[in-house]
Amino acid sequence: MKYLSRLLPVVVALLIVACDQPSEEEKAMGGTIPADYYLEDYRPQFHFSPEANWMNDPNGLVYYQGEYHMFYQYYPDSTVWGPMHWGHAVSRDLVTWEHLPVALYPDDLGYIFSGSVVVDRNNTSGLGTDENPPLVAIYTYHQPDIEASGASAFQYQGLAYSVDKGRTWTKYEGNPILKDMSKKDFRDPRVVWHAPSQKWVMILAVFDHLELYGSPDLISWQYLSSFGQGEGSHEGVWECPDLFELPLEGTAASRWVMLVSISAGGERGSATQYFVGDFDGTAFVNQNRPENILWLDFGRDNYAGVTWSDVPERDGRRIFMGWMSNWDYAQVVPTHPWRSAMTVPRTLSLVSLPEGFRIRSFPVGEFDILRKQVKEINKQLIIGGNDWSSYLYGREPLLDMELVFTNVKKHGSWQIALSNLTGDTLVFGFDDVTDYVFVDRSAAGETGFSDTYTGVHRGKRKSNTDQMAVRVLLDRSSLEIFADMGEVVLTEQFFVKEPFTSMRVQFPHDEVLVQGVVYQLNRIWPQGED
Ligand code: FRU
Numbered sequence: 001m002k003y004l005s006r007l008l009p010v011v012v013a014l015l016i017v018a019c020d021q022p023s024e025e026e027k028a029m030g031g032t033i034p035a036d037y038y039l040e041d042y043r044p045q046f047h048f049s050p051e052a053n054w055m056n057d058p059n060g061l062v063y064y065q066g067e068y069h070m071f072y073q074y075y076p077d078s079t080v081w082g083p084m085h086w087g088h089a090v091s092r093d094l095v096t097w098e099h100l101p102v103a104l105y106p107d108d109l110g111y112i113f114s115g116s117v118v119v120d121r122n123n124t125s126g127l128g129t130d131e132n133p134p135l136v137a138i139y140t141y142h143q144p145d146i147e148a149s150g151a152s153a154f155q156y157q158g159l160a161y162s163v164d165k166g167r168t169w170t171k172y173e174g175n176p177i178l179k180d181m182s183k184k185d186f187r188d189p190r191v192v193w194h195a196p197s198q199k200w201v202m203i204l205a206v207f208d209h210l211e212l213y214g215s216p217d218l219i220s221w222q223y224l225s226s227f228g229q230g231e232g233s234h235e236g237v238w239e240c241p242d243l244f245e246l247p248l249e250g251t252a253a254s255r256w257v258m259l260v261s262i263s264a265g266g267e268r269g270s271a272t273q274y275f276v277g278d279f280d281g282t283a284f285v286n287q288n289r290p291e292n293i294l295w296l297d298f299g300r301d302n303y304a305g306v307t308w309s310d311v312p313e314r315d316g317r318r319i320f321m322g323w324m325s326n327w328d329y330a331q332v333v334p335t336h337p338w339r340s341a342m343t344v345p346r347t348l349s350l351v352s353l354p355e356g357f358r359i360r361s362f363p364v365g366e367f368d369i370l371r372k373q374v375k376e377i378n379k380q381l382i383i384g385g386n387d388w389s390s391y392l393y394g395r396e397p398l399l400d401m402e403l404v405f406t407n408v409k410k411h412g413s414w415q416i417a418l419s420n421l422t423g424d425t426l427v428f429g430f431d432d433v434t435d436y437v438f439v440d441r442s443a444a445g446e447t448g449f450s451d452t453y454t455g456v457h458r459g460k461r462k463s464n465t466d467q468m469a470v471r472v473l474l475d476r477s478s479l480e481i482f483a484d485m486g487e488v489v490l491t492e493q494f495f496v497k498e499p500f501t502s503m504r505v506q507f508p509h510d511e512v513l514v515q516g517v518v519y520q521l522n523r524i525w526p527q528g529e530d
Contacts, residue, residue: 037528042335042477042495045398045523046370047324048097049341050087054079056330057188057240057304058321058342059086060117060137062166063311068094069166070321070342071103071137073114079339080331084111084142088166094319094345094366096524103169104137104160109176113155114188114240115139117166118218119310124200125218127161127172134161136218137169138202140187141176153181157189157204159218178202178213178221188240190306191218197281203241203258208234210241210260212284225283227258231290232273236262240272240304243279244318246350248357255350255357258284259296261304269328269452270303272296276350276357288356296359298459299439299490300326301478302343318348319364324478324491329450334495335477343491344473344480351487353462360486363473371400371519379515385506388416391518396499398523399474403516408432408468414514415506418474420498428481428490430468432509435461437483437490445496459488 043049053076060071067090074087086104089097104112117137120128128134137160146154156179159172180186185207194201202213202221209228213221228238242259256279261272274294277287288294296302305322322343325333330340346361375391392399397418405414408430415429426444430437436458441447447454461468463484471482476499481490505514 033526033528035528035530038523038525039528040336041497043338044341044475044477045396045525046095046473046521047341047344047475047478048089050074050338051099052079052337053077053339054081054331055087055323055338055340056081056325057114057323058306059114059139061306061308061319061321062117062119062135063308064119064135065165066092067165068092068308068319068345069117069135070097071117072323072342074102076102079335079337083144084113086112086137086139090166093369094364095369100167103166104139104171107171109156109158110141110143110154112158113140113142114304115157116190116306116309118191118193118200120161120218124216125159125161128163132163134163135166136161136191138177138189138191138218140189142187152184153179155183155186156180157202157221172219174219177219183207185237190240190242192243192309194279194281199281201243201281203243205238205241205260207237209238210258210284212282214282227275227284227286228260231286232260232275233262233271233293235267236264236270239263240306242306243284244307245279246318246348246359249349249351251352255287256284257348257350257359258286259306264327268295268300268457269326271300272303272305272322274359276359292356294358295459296320296361297322297489297491298437298457299480299492300328300453300457301493302489302491303327305343307348308345317364319345320348320361321345322491324493328452332449333453333493334446334449341478346486346489349486355462358462358487361489362482362486363471363480367400367473370521370524372522373520375518377403377514377516377518379513381511381513382505382507384508385504388503388505389501392500392503393520396476397474397503398476398521399472400519400521401470401472401474401516403470403472403514405430405468405470406513407466407511409464409466410509410511412468412512413508414512415508416472417502417504417506418500419502419504420496420500422496422498424496424498426479426494426496426500428472428479429506430461430470430483434458437461437481437488439479439481439490439492441492441494444494447495457490457492459483459490462487
């Protein structure tokens with residue numbers, strides 16, 4: 001019923017959507033970009049968002065021949081969730097994006113739900129040639145009519161392939177490739193190549209656990225194992241898994257990481273948890289304590305994130321991107337004519353701490369290309385508070401801040417408050433009594449569109465060092481904080497109409513030293529013409 005209820009607002013929204021955006025074709029024909037292109041209220045300036053209409057999960061993240069592909073759950077006819085398509089964009093640098101036409105449309109088998117894309121290098125599927133291997137997308141078909149009838153088998157897996165660098169896609173004529181009539185929630189296939197056992201492995205989210213399937217050719221699949229019952233958080237239905245190996249920092253060893261998103265249900269709504277352990281090609285074993293719940297992000301707005309497949313070994317990074325929203329309120333946020341953005345792409349790394357294995361996430365290095373001006377914050381001891389407004393660079397603060405606080409273990413609470421002329425205030429910082437990094441968006445502009453949106457959100461600090469390095473990315477309607485090199489991350493949206501004109505830093509116990517740099521960033525979208 002979850003998906004049926006998502007459909008209700010569609011009818012209303014269909015009546016009010018104004019299609020005043022230039023089409024892909026218009027732009028390809030040299031049509032002009034309007035003066036207000038990507039300049040509407042709340043429009044993210046350096047995060048990906050669709051030109052118009054509804055977007056949710058990133059899908060099929062894959063690198064191929066110099067391009068990072070991003071597909072995404074997309075409903076091109078409305079600003080709320082509906083019959084799902086795969087939207088498509090590509091980037092050569094993970095920072096700037098080119099919009100491409102919709103890649104996959106719903107068909108007789110159903111809506112196109114989340115899934116993954118791999119490069120079938122050895123043409124194991126036979127769908128390309130040895131010289132031109134296919135890109136293979138494996139996704140979930142969702143049948144709303146079967147769901148409405150109360151029967152269980154409304155989700156099964158389909159395949160599509162492309163032999164022209166992802167520009168056009170052909171659905172496999174033998175679809176569906178994997179179904180199980182007894183399963184109700186059976187979705188979001190993540191496919192990975194397991195080199196030691198020379199086979200493809202598909203991880204599926206099945207209500208409250210994951211199921212792993214194996215295949216020699218991406219087409220025929222056999223059940224391998226299950227994971228998840230009694231492990232981690234079960235506050236919501238399990239969705240959007242990912243499985244990959246990460247080197248363990250400072251050692252020659254590595255571990256396997258399983259990401260699992262859990263849909264709205266718990267206190268934080270939609271959120272992504274992870275497990276770290278071992279994978280032998282058949283079964284995944286969690287090596288942290290099963291009752292430990294490890295969140296990838298402590299903010300409210302990072303969901304259904306997965307990582308890029310096929311990033312070249314010489315690069316070696318595991319690059320992650322999430323949907324920067326939350327099912328609790330995603331469909332009612334006050335944006336128009338689009339809804340939702342993605343987080344910035346982040347590099348994941350793995351560390352071993354006394355309490356177990358933990359993931360760090362940090363913005364990809366490519367983001368540095370957006371930096372256009374820099375101001376230094378000289379080392380300062382602040383008594384009470386200080387005005388940092390001059391670091392806002394004037395009218396539209398798009399900021400990348402690198403701050404280092406010293407003495408955080410003694411009397412080290414700090415907070416930074418951003419406010420505008422209408423009195424909206426966004427506060428973030430660290431509280432040394434509880435050890436929490438926090439974002440308080442309760443007075444940051446519009447909050448009334450949902451009861452579950454507003455509030456203070458926190459992530460407990462893991463490190464106990466005296467120094468705390470913090471990276472902060474501030475876009476027009478989002479804040480991403482990476483504390484202790486990404487050990488504690490919070491991603492939060494906010495909706496202020498007027499730009500922030502004041503920034504104050506406050507140290508209630510006046511003993512914290514701070515220094516750092518504040519960069520002003522460029523936006524990533526082309527400037528329109530008058
Ligand atoms: C996660 C999710 C997936 C599903 C998709 C449908 O946000 O619910 O499980 O495939 O969205 O749009």
